[in-house]
Amino acid sequence: MLKIDHLTKTYGEKKAVDDLNLHIKPGEIYGFIGHNGAGKTTTLKSVAGILQFDQGEILIDGKSIRTDPLACKREIAYIPDNPDLYDYMSGIKYLNFIADIFGISAADRQARIRQYAGLFELTEDLAQPIAAYSHGMKQ
Known part of the structure; x- marks a missing residue:
């Protein structure tokens, strides 16, 4: 299960995600639709543990992405639109x-x-x- 409570992420003065709440039960499928800059990618990167967020909580099967990121990452898959995410690593x-x-x-x-x-x-x-x-x- 994915539980997002009061997720907020800002870039400078711009709020990319503002107090998002979403609970997805096992077997449910959701999609994010919105204009450029609406916060879709920011939300997904936060859930995947790739991007730090300012406020809120993200739980994956009851585990926090902030305090137990490895356990959370074992439960999800993230396929970015840009596959160059880890290009800086050897x-x-x-x-x-x-x-x-x-x-x-x-x-x-x-x-x-x-x-x-x-x-x-x-x-x-x-x-x-x-x-x-x-x-x-x-x-």
């Missing part, structure tokens, strides 16, 4: 970030990273920023 940092979210042990993650980096011929590229990767490498 490949190895990104893979470790994802492994942290899913609670994969250090030993197990290193073995898997070596295995799959070798399989996809990416071993030499893991230290490079993701921004330097080709589209195919990112996939």
Whole structure:
């Protein structure tokens, strides 16, 4: 279940999201419709734990995105319209970030990273920023 209570996010003087309340039960499907700047992306990024918000609370299955972000991120998926979200990270940092979210042990993650980096011929590229990767490498 997703519960958003009194979500507020400002950018300088502009309120992108103003006191939003939304409760979505398991199995329900919602869409956000609105003009540019209405706060759709800001709300979704806040729910995904990518963007800090000013006020309010976001709970995913009863867990707070502020106080238990890893547990929340295990329960949701976020597919941005701009896939360059993590371009500043190196490949190895990104893979470790994802492994942290899913609670994969250090030993197990290193073995898997070596295995799959070798399989996809990416071993030499893991230290490079993701921004330097080709589209195919990112996939």
